[in-house]
Amino acid sequence: MMPDWIITAILVAIKLGFVLALLLTGAAYLVLAERKLLGRMQLRYGPNRVGPFGLMQPLADAVKLLMKEDFIPAQGDKVLFFIAPGIAAVTALITFAVIPFGPPLRLFGREMPLVVCDLNIGLLYFLGLSSLAVYGIALGGWASNSKYALLGSIRALAQLISYELSMGLSIVPVVLMARSFSLTEIVNAQTHIPFALLNPPAFLVFLISVLAESKRTPFDIPEAENEIVAGFHTEYSGMRFGMFFVGEYINVIILSSMVTVLFLGGWHGPLLPGIVWFFGKVMLIAFLFIWTRGTLPRFRYDQLMHFGWKVLVPIALLNVVVTGAILLLLQG
Amino acid sequence: MLDSYLPIIVLIGIAVGFAICTTIFSRLIGQKKPTEVKLAPYECGMPPVGSARERMSMKFYIIAMLFIVFDIEAVFLYPWAVMFKKLGLFGFVEMGVFIAILLVGYIYVWKKGALEWE
Amino acid sequence: MAAILFYILSAVALGATLICVTRRNPVHAVIYLVHAFFALAMIFYLFGAPLVAAWEVIIYAGAIMVLFMFIIMMLELAPDQTTEGPGWKRWLPVLLLSGTLVVCTLLLMFADAETASGVPRYYASPRTFGYALFKEYALAVEIVSFQLLFAAVGAFYVGRREKRKPRRAP
Numbered sequence: 001m002m003p004d005w006i007i008t009a010i011l012v013a014i015k016l017g018f019v020l021a022l023l024l025t026g027a028a029y030l031v032l033a034e035r036k037l038l039g040r041m042q043l044r045y046g047p048n049r050v051g052p053f054g055l056m057q058p059l060a061d062a063v064k065l066l067m068k069e070d071f072i073p074a075q076g077d078k079v080l081f082f083i084a085p086g087i088a089a090v091t092a093l094i095t096f097a098v099i100p101f102g103p104p105l106r107l108f109g110r111e112m113p114l115v116v117c118d119l120n121i122g123l124l125y126f127l128g129l130s131s132l133a134v135y136g137i138a139l140g141g142w143a144s145n146s147k148y149a150l151l152g153s154i155r156a157l158a159q160l161i162s163y164e165l166s167m168g169l170s171i172v173p174v175v176l177m178a179r180s181f182s183l184t185e186i187v188n189a190q191t192h193i194p195f196a197l198l199n200p201p202a203f204l205v206f207l208i209s210v211l212a213e214s215k216r217t218p219f220d221i222p223e224a225e226n227e228i229v230a231g232f233h234t235e236y237s238g239m240r241f242g243m244f245f246v247g248e249y250i251n252v253i254i255l256s257s258m259v260t261v262l263f264l265g266g267w268h269g270p271l272l273p274g275i276v277w278f279f280g281k282v283m284l285i286a287f288l289f290i291w292t293r294g295t296l297p298r299f300r301y302d303q304l305m306h307f308g309w310k311v312l313v314p315i316a317l318l319n320v321v322v323t324g325a326i327l328l329l330l331q332g
Numbered sequence: 333m334l335d336s337y338l339p340i341i342v343l344i345g346i347a348v349g350f351a352i353c354t355t356i357f358s359r360l361i362g363q364k365k366p367t368e369v370k371l372a373p374y375e376c377g378m379p380p381v382g383s384a385r386e387r388m389s390m391k392f393y394i395i396a397m398l399f400i401v402f403d404i405e406a407v408f409l410y411p412w413a414v415m416f417k418k419l420g421l422f423g424f425v426e427m428g429v430f431i432a433i434l435l436v437g438y439i440y441v442w443k444k445g446a447l448e449w450e
Numbered sequence: 451m452a453a454i455l456f457y458i459l460s461a462v463a464l465g466a467t468l469i470c471v472t473r474r475n476p477v478h479a480v481i482y483l484v485h486a487f488f489a490l491a492m493i494f495y496l497f498g499a500p501l502v503a504a505w506e507v508i509i510y511a512g513a514i515m516v517l518f519m520f521i522i523m524m525l526e527l528a529p530d531q532t533t534e535g536p537g538w539k540r541w542l543p544v545l546l547l548s549g550t551l552v553v554c555t556l557l558l559m560f561a562d563a564e565t566a567s568g569v570p571r572y573y574a575s576p577r578t579f580g581y582a583l584f585k586e587y588a589l590a591v592e593i594v595s596f597q598l599l600f601a602a603v604g605a606f607y608v609g610r611r612e613k614r615k616p617r618r619a620p
Contacts (some may be wrong), residue, residue: 012339020346066358071366073373080477086351093347097340117340121576124410124504131512135484138519142477146373154523158392161399161516168406175413181576234374239358243351302449305395309447313402314438320409321431324416324424331417341555396517397605401598403513407505408591411580419584426588433595437602446606 011112019116023096027249028058034290041294062242070238073145080143085236085243088136092250095129098122099257100184102267102275114267114275115184122183123175126258127168130213134160136247137222141232152231155301156222159212162308163219167209169316173202173323174262187266194265201319203263205312207285210255212308214248216289218296221304256285394446405434455496455554462550463489469547476522480515485547487511492554501576 032047032054039046047054072081102114119125134157141153175181177198178189189195196203212219223231233244260266260281267274299307412419412427419426441447463486470482491506574582584591 016339016342066361068362069364070359070362089351090347094344097343116343121500121504128504128507131508134516154392157516158395165399165402172409172413175410176416179414179417181414229374238362239354305449317431321428328421328424392520394605394609396520398602400513400517401602404509404598407508411501411576412584415577415580418581423584426584429592430595433599437599441602441606444606
């Protein structure tokens, strides 16, 4: 009979290995999927040279990024320049810790919840980390000592905080309905009907805010190529650029997972095993991200700020009050 | 208790390790041939003009300030939402007044044009 | 255990704040201040108030420090030449502080797990905290709301007056 702590250690190792492998390969293949899909949407093939169907492309990209020259712009702040991409990647990676990706599993005669750590303040952990994620961008842009980078990071900062507000406010109805901060309990509150159907306005506001938080088209003002080159990562090269890049795609996976967990009922669904449902839904939302990128043009900056402050925030606030009133009436 | 917290710490450790290792690894195997022109900040091929520490529009300051105000409102909403059932009508009215007061400020700055971008 | 952790964290918070106010470079100062906020958040967690700890991170590190960054960027406070002297030596304190914070996080978790004596006697879960806040201190909540209103209007006016001044030549 194995001692207790060895089983614990093995379970933790399995879980973490699974999560990390999933996130990193997921991010790598999301890049490929995006390039392929965008290619198809623009009537071209996308990468198809490296390996069968271009499946080895992420590997080739990684090797290329590793071999690239990694230089620091003159008069840049060396240490901050070094740390900033790390902050971006690390905050993205550790956010997944609170996301439950399947129903509890029985292994070695022990109940194992399929979540790295079911914090009872999981939702606040997610919000806290997403508010810390701006530092990677702010510091990176500032440390580059380049005008484009600085402009990009200021735009990114203003955009991220504006949409963080509507994102935070659109989560409140979910907490109202689920009466918990724990993401596992939020998923379990949607066993019968997902919150996206119960409260469509919150779902839409959250989806749009999440799209803006990921800094992708139509909200990619911080890195608008034809105005400010590449925004906050103009001066970055090699693996440090790769770090920002990986962070962005991990962020897409995480935000899709948050949409799934908060509004689409997480792993709940008929017939198929829970984990399949969860990743199916995540992939659907990720596809939606790519689809919008292939479809919509970029917002102008004033449109972006107007939309965030004058449309999404009032809707989200009103929705909180209305949801509260309805819940109160239902309770009698 | 330890079971539940241990994974998150290990994950943070691995994430930090991943970030440090890949950067150092790429520094080791990447080539290094810095030249003065290469290290200059990118400005579309022109020699850099002036400093990159420019003044920014005051607009951003107001946005950041309003963000703080509404973010504090949002964090007040979370514990309220989680206890909504127990607080009942009293809690609802209380939060209604809270939001209404803030809405006054919101409408005021809107009407005064703080949210306009020219 | 809890007492030792408290003293270490307080030392980190004080040290970080001290380094923060002595920095020449405002962006570096901001980073030290963020360390101080993290130490404070962990002290709150240690005292059994996880919600307040989360607020500390979301509001102070997430919102107010972003405002600081904006102001630093806006006012050209940062010196142009930042690279003099050996870079890594100047950053030893920040590594030391974040290292201490990580070790404290570890200790905090182990203290939680092993001994009940290490953890505080009173634990305010988000629910208890929310109930007390909105039931017993309802008036305080409304006063906070008024303060936020004043803050919004005041911020608008401060920004407004600054704009009316004649602009400097670009």
